Amino acid sequence: MKFKELKRMNKEDREKKMKELKMELIKARTASKAGGSKIKEIKKMIARINTLNK
Numbered sequence: 001m002k003f004k005e006l007k008r009m010n011k012e013d014r015e016k017k018m019k020e021l022k023m024e025l026i027k028a029r030t031a032s033k034a035g036g037s038k039i040k041e042i043k044k045m046i047a048r049i050n051t052l053n054k
Helices: 003-008 011-031 036-053
Strands: none
Touching: 003 036, 011 036
């Protein structure tokens, strides 16, 4: 998901997406230690949402 797409979402939708991403991050961490690229991408998305929410 791009920053522009996140910007178009309202705050409630971004909060919902944030919760989904945090759950996905937990699952990715427990599933595989070698899945670093997916974990990295999830962290970037969480950071983008946090930037918009402030």
